[in-house]
Amino acid sequence: MKSRSIYRSKPDHVAAAAEARAQRGVWVPAALYPARESAAGAAKRVRRAEGLRAYGPAGAFEAYVASHADGWALWVRWVAGDEPVPALPDAMTVRVTSRGDGPGYSGVGIITVTVAARCPQCGGPRGWDTVAPIRFPEDGEWYTADKWTNPCGHMDLYASVLREARTRPVPQPVAERPPAALPIAAPPAPGSPAGIVLAAAEERRGMHAAQAARLLHDLGMPEAAEVIRTEMAARKGHMSAKAAAHYLHAGGAR
Numbered sequence: 001m002k003s004r005s006i007y008r009s010k011p012d013h014v015a016a017a018a019e020a021r022a023q024r025g026v027w028v029p030a031a032l033y034p035a036r037e038s039a040a041g042a043a044k045r046v047r048r049a050e051g052l053r054a055y056g057p058a059g060a061f062e063a064y065v066a067s068h069a070d071g072w073a074l075w076v077r078w079v080a081g082d083e084p085v086p087a088l089p090d091a092m093t094v095r096v097t098s099r100g101d102g103p104g105y106s107g108v109g110i111i112t113v114t115v116a117a118r119c120p121q122c123g124g125p126r127g128w129d130t131v132a133p134i135r136f137p138e139d140g141e142w143y144t145a146d147k148w149t150n151p152c153g154h155m156d157l158y159a160s161v162l163r164e165a166r167t168r169p170v171p172q173p174v175a176e177r178p179p180a181a182l183p184i185a186a187p188p189a190p191g192s193p194a195g196i197v198l199a200a201a202e203e204r205r206g207m208h209a210a211q212a213a214r215l216l217h218d219l220g221m222p223e224a225a226e227v228i229r230t231e232m233a234a235r236k237g238h239m240s241a242k243a244a245a246h247y248l249h250a251g252g253a254r
């Protein structure tokens with residue numbers, strides 16, 4: 001597999017955009033920044049194609065920023081077109097082995113942890129969609145843990161994942177609430193988060209919920225964006241912007 005872990009020394013957005021356009025929906029490393037603010041500013045300009053014409057037109061690319069061993073990485077992907085692309089979850093839950101902290105052999109334990117769905121080395125997406133059980137025998141017992149393959153090529157060791165889960169907790173998804181008591185009668189109000197998303201979805205056929213969340217975030221409605229992202233993760237990325245609008249309109253739970 002081609003390694004995506006090698007960063008260009010200077011941001012070459014033309015090359016990054018071209019690489020991303022060649023593989024729709026695949027995240028590509030675009031640049032590395034020493035400061036998070038610079039990377040976040042660049043991500044915003046990528047989404048809006050402001051000052052970075054390679055990413056035009058506005059909305060053709062998604063972008064996110066994640067910590068990288070050497071700073072802050074900007075990752076981009078090309079999403080223009082009608083077919084939805086799977087959303088990238090923020091976190092993933094996996095079973096890992098734990099062999100105790102002390103010296104000497106103390107047996108094996110299986111611990112379920114939730115960690116960021118980003119590679120700690122390069123900030124690229126972890127192989128959250130490749131998680132599969134692996135069974136192994138030890139001391140005459142059978143155990144089941146999870147394995148996954150990161151597209152960037154970096155390996156996750158169980159010990160590092162355990163450490164990461166202890167030291168860098170990720171936000172837990174909100175608990176499921178009972179369905180909204182009232183059926184949807186009126187359409188969402190224009191200007192409300194649901195109304196904005198619905199209008200955008202009608203403009204753009206095939207708009208994905210991830211893009212709806214991004215839109216709300218950019219419009220200064222991070223809570224509504226988070227509600228969509230949480231539900232989107234629960235649906236494993238299978239959620240259109242229209243479904244997100246209905247979900248918001250129904251009170252963020254159904």
Ligand SMILES: [Zn+2]
Binds near residue numbers: 124154
């Ligand atoms: Zn990596």
